[in-house]
Amino acid sequence: MAPALLEQPAEAQTAAAVMGPGAVPVTLTINGKPMKVSVEPRETLLDVLRNKLDLTGAKRVCDRGTCGACSVLVNGKVMYACTILAIDAQGKQITTVEGFALSRGRPHPVVAAFVNHDAQQCGYCTPGFVVAAKAFLDTHPAPTYEQVKDGLGGNLCRCGTYVGIRQAVLEAAKTMKGGSNA
Amino acid sequence: MPEYRWPEMSKRKVMGKRLNRLDGVEKASGRAKYSSDLNKPGMLHGATLVCPYAHARVKAIDTSAAEKHPGVTSVRVVSPAGTEIYWAHTEVAFVAAETELAARDALKKIKVEYEVLPHLVHEADLNKAQSRAKAAGEQIEGDPDQALKEAAVISEGFYGIPVLEHSCLEPHGNVVSWTPDNKVELNPSTQAVTSIRGDMARAVNVPAANVHVHQDHIGGGFGSKFQPDRWGVAAAELSKAAGGRPVKLFLERNVEQVIAGCRPSAFARIKLGASKDGKITLWESNSWATGGFTGGGSPPIPYVYTRIPNQRKNHSAVSTNTAPIRAWRAPNHQQASYLTCAAMEDLAAKMKMDPLELFLKNADLTARRATYERQLKKAAEMAEWKKLWHPRGDSGRGPLKRGLGIGVNTWGGAGHDSTARCNIHADGTVEVELGSQDLGTGTRTIIAQVAAESLGLRVNDIRVKIGDTNYPPSGTSGGSTTVGGVSSSTRKATVNALTKLFEEVAPALGAPATELEAVDGKIQVKGNPAKSLAWKAACAKLGVKTISETGQNIPRDAPKEGLNTGGVGGVQIADVTVDVETGIVKMNRIVAVQDCGTVINPKTAESQIYGAIIMSICGALMEERVMDAITGRMLNNEMEFYKLAGIKDIGEILIHLEIDEINDKRGVIGLGEPPAIGGIAAIANAVANAIGVRVPLVPMTPMNVLNTLSGRMS
Numbered sequence: 091m092a093p094a095l096l097e098q099p100a101e102a103q104t105a106a107a108v109m110g111p112g113a114v115p116v117t118l119t120i121n122g123k124p125m126k127v128s129v130e131p132r133e134t135l136l137d138v139l140r141n142k143l144d145l146t147g148a149k150r151v152c153d154r155g156t157c158g159a160c161s162v163l164v165n166g167k168v169m170y171a172c173t174i175l176a177i178d179a180q181g182k183q184i185t186t187v188e189g190f191a192l193s194r195g196r197p198h199p200v201v202a203a204f205v206n207h208d209a210q211q212c213g214y215c216t217p218g219f220v221v222a223a224k225a226f227l228d229t230h231p232a233p234t235y236e237q238v239k240d241g242l243g244g245n246l247c248r249c250g251t252y253v254g255i256r257q258a259v260l261e262a263a264k265t266m267k268g269g270s271n272a
Numbered sequence: 273m274p275e276y277r278w279p280e281m282s283k284r285k286v287m288g289k290r291l292n293r294l295d296g297v298e299k300a301s302g303r304a305k306y307s308s309d310l311n312k313p314g315m316l317h318g319a320t321l322v323c324p325y326a327h328a329r330v331k332a333i334d335t336s337a338a339e340k341h342p343g344v345t346s347v348r349v350v351s352p353a354g355t356e357i358y359w360a361h362t363e364v365a366f367v368a369a370e371t372e373l374a375a376r377d378a379l380k381k382i383k384v385e386y387e388v389l390p391h392l393v394h395e396a397d398l399n400k401a402q403s404r405a406k407a408a409g410e411q412i413e414g415d416p417d418q419a420l421k422e423a424a425v426i427s428e429g430f431y432g433i434p435v436l437e438h439s440c441l442e443p444h445g446n447v448v449s450w451t452p453d454n455k456v457e458l459n460p461s462t463q464a465v466t467s468i469r470g471d472m473a474r475a476v477n478v479p480a481a482n483v484h485v486h487q488d489h490i491g492g493g494f495g496s497k498f499q500p501d502r503w504g505v506a507a508a509e510l511s512k513a514a515g516g517r518p519v520k521l522f523l524e525r526n527v528e529q530v531i532a533g534c535r536p537s538a539f540a541r542i543k544l545g546a547s548k549d550g551k552i553t554l555w556e557s558n559s560w561a562t563g564g565f566t567g568g569g570s571p572p573i574p575y576v577y578t579r580i581p582n583q584r585k586n587h588s589a590v591s592t593n594t595a596p597i598r599a600w601r602a603p604n605h606q607q608a609s610y611l612t613c614a615a616m617e618d619l620a621a622k623m624k625m626d627p628l629e630l631f632l633k634n635a636d637l638t639a640r641r642a643t644y645e646r647q648l649k650k651a652a653e654m655a656e657w658k659k660l661w662h663p664r665g666d667s668g669r670g671p672l673k674r675g676l677g678i679g680v681n682t683w684g685g686a687g688h689d690s691t692a693r694c695n696i697h698a699d700g701t702v703e704v705e706l707g708s709q710d711l712g713t714g715t716r717t718i719i720a721q722v723a724a725e726s727l728g729l730r731v732n733d734i735r736v737k738i739g740d741t742n743y744p745p746s747g748t749s750g751g752s753t754t755v756g757g758v759s760s761s762t763r764k765a766t767v768n769a770l771t772k773l774f775e776e777v778a779p780a781l782g783a784p785a786t787e788l789e790a791v792d793g794k795i796q797v798k799g800n801p802a803k804s805l806a807w808k809a810a811c812a813k814l815g816v817k818t819i820s821e822t823g824q825n826i827p828r829d830a831p832k833e834g835l836n837t838g839g840v841g842g843v844q845i846a847d848v849t850v851d852v853e854t855g856i857v858k859m860n861r862i863v864a865v866q867d868c869g870t871v872i873n874p875k876t877a878e879s880q881i882y883g884a885i886i887m888s889i890c891g892a893l894m895e896e897r898v899m900d901a902i903t904g905r906m907l908n909n910e911m912e913f914y915k916l917a918g919i920k921d922i923g924e925i926l927i928h929l930e931i932d933e934i935n936d937k938r939g940v941i942g943l944g945e946p947p948a949i950g951g952i953a954a955i956a957n958a959v960a961n962a963i964g965v966r967v968p969l970v971p972m973t974p975m976n977v978l979n980t981l982s983g984r985m986s
Binding site: 146149155157188192209211212216217249253 | 292293295296297299300301302303304305306308309311317371372373440441442443489490491492493494524525711713875876878879882883884885886887910911916917918919920922925
């Protein structure tokens with residue numbers, strides 16, 4: 091579940107904010123770092139991440155806000171990067187899977203749990219699930235089994251790894267918070 | 273001759289263990305680079321122009337405006353004037369440009385004039401197919417006419433199962449460069465690292481030795497990714513035209529869903545005859561299917577219960593103006609399983625017999641009577657058949673109806689041709705190299721487990737190197753042949769390398785090489801840990817040498833060696849609840865009992881079964897290609913309308929893998945396909961059991977369920 095559009099303050103609609111149609115320089119805050127990049131106003135955040143910043147953990151699969159393979163965090167909320175224009179992402183805190191999945195070589199508890207429960211096969215959807223799972227656990231630190239199923243309903247997997255994913259998210263909840271009511 | 277046989281099951285230290293996949297962290301953390309993730313220096317982006325008509329002739333094509341579009345380096349026309357096009361979304365032209373957006377913009381500037389011709393895109397009604405249907409000729413076994421007269425019960429039914437799209441999450445495509453020195457560097461998304469090299473070489477007419485292929489990961493294949501394809505060849509030509517700059521060309525999703533792979537449909541009118549006590553005596557079928565324009569797709573029916581004594585079969589291949597089929601995880605088997613198991617369930621319902629009894633009673637009509645009897649009983653126990661099954665239609669009051677159904681499978685799965693190379697270096701590092709690929713099945717991991725087992729090491733001591741044509745050739749990953757092939761070749765390569773190491777170390781241990789063994793990170797005199805050298809110290813004896821030994825799995829010799837084999841059976845039972853007011857089918861549970869041989873990693877093996885069942889749920893309840901009769905185009909070629917199951921839709925899945933000493937003695941058998949077969953049949957039968965009437969057309973969508981219940985389809 092990701093909103094199609096970002097909430098914009100009214101002043102963003104003023105003439106001064108008009109950009110394009112050609113490429114314009116923007117600064118995006120990605121994984122805590124400001125990154126300068128030239129984008130056309132019609133370019134999605136996903137394509138800019140993948141094609142211009144070489145951040146390819148988010149995958150382009152459906153490109154229509156359906157499959158969740160491009161999930162990123164925008165101001166802490168999970169969103170589909172294929173449905174966000176890069177210019178709209180200015181001034182937001184963007185976190186990609188690269189931003190948290192490994193720290194000093196150690197896997198994030200969600201990543202570790204995905205590996206322990208073999209919650210991936212081809213792995214193309216997996217970074218998107220990891221981002222969605224992290225965001226879900228941020229708001230549901232002690233989820234039930236049913237909540238896990240609802241909370242990750244916005245992502246699709248073709249290899250069929252959902253059984254492992256359910257277990258992985260429950261395990262990650264335990265390791266992150268040291269408790270569970272699952 | 274070294275001893276290659278697998279160590280005894282009870283003595284294995286690494287094989288058979290539930291280890292995590294070795295590339296798990298890399299993939300889950302987004303660090304893994306798929307070919308579609310590559311951003312090479314100077315890389316151009318390609319885009320594909322497709323034909324909007326299902327049948328047309330190209331009258332004229334003008335690419336001049338596209339060629340002048342800013343950023344475009346070259347345009348390649350593959351359907352020039354005069355070309356007849358037989359299905360919508362056929363490739364017409366390709367563009368390479370500095371950016372993806374420029375390439376897409378340039379496509380819009382290509383002007384194509386078409387002469388639109390008549391088309392046929394539907395095959396469900398055989399009468400409407402007319403001259404487009406080609407009959408294969410009648411096949412007769414026994415005396416079906418006499419059997420028809422003598423049968424105490426005759427059950428007749430119509431069944432249909434649609435065309436599905438592979439829907440690989442990583443689309444088809446590649447990054448490729450064809451440099452002025454006539455060398456091709458190919459980063460594909462393929463199930464065939466070794467063989468795609470020769471296929472690409474032929475297509476672009478360069479020596480195979482000039483083509484280098486590298487792929488670290490593949491984002492799904494399911495049988496659809498073996499060839500370079502037109503887009504791969506076009507990308508190479510676009511690179512050449514741009515002086516050898518790499519070109520990245522992957523299909524857009526709405527094209528991927530149409531032309532990059534689909535499963536044939538199958539429709540059949542089936543008549544089953546049986547004696548009073550439920551012995552099946554007769555099979556008659558009139559079946560048809562489409563495999564696209566060139567036809568193809570003939571389900572092997574009757575399925576599993578192949579020894580029905582009297583049979584009459586007629587099959588027609590319907591040519592439609594739709595994209596060609598590609599191999600689909602167990603080609604034609606899902607269709608055959610559905611057609612057969614649905615007809616059997618309907619026979620049981622007509623006889624007011626428990627279908628479990630019918631499947632058991634006729635197990636002698638299968639090639640594996642003992643296996644299916646055992647599996648049917650085990651699956652019934654796991655599914656609580658005795659408690660939950662009820663006669664068809666006897667589902668109680670209220671709109672929610674629960675039902676159970678059975679589906680069966682069989683598959684080969686013996687190992688493919690594979691060569692592995694094992695290098696042991698003087699510093700103790702070990703490499704195992706194969707021109708193979710890991711489709712997500714865990715191939716890397718099981719190679720490491722086999723090597724570690726042979727060498728008395730741990731998996732982390734083994735560097736597995738796959739996905740590159742600089743490594744020895746290994747077969748394509750199709751037909752569930754990979755695990756048998758690569759495990760056997762790895763076993764032989766590592767045993768051969770170890771034999772060499774023993775020869776080098778023998779003098780230091782004061783024992784003949786034949787008296788040494790590799791155990792727990794040491795080379796020691798057999799049974800005598802006191803006379804040993806640690807692995808690293810033993811390898812240091814190599815001095816300036818490196819051991820490099822190969823091992824090969826040759827399919828025709830494999831049965832003698834016993835490392836791998838083929839031939840399995842399996843049974844699945846589905847438990848569903850159908851809301852007869854909304855037509856929504858909810859999965860409660862599926863149980864799967866699966867025959868297997870030596871299992872190298874039960875964890876990744878189970879993942880294969882979970883995945884296969886979830887794919888079956890998608891196919892049973894959601895997926896279908898929807899064609900528009902008027903435009904001849906696919907209507908649901910985006911993922912929001914081509915439905916796949918989500919994490920909520922699958923119910924619970926229970927697996928019983930038959931891992932035991934007897935099965936283990938058969939050697940390694942592939943597991944990717946067999947469990948992907950019977951689930952659709954099981955779910956369809958469960959729906960019939962729940963609502964009291966057969967929903968003839970898969971998928972069991974609310975529309976098909978409600979149409980059946982209201983008598984609009986029977």
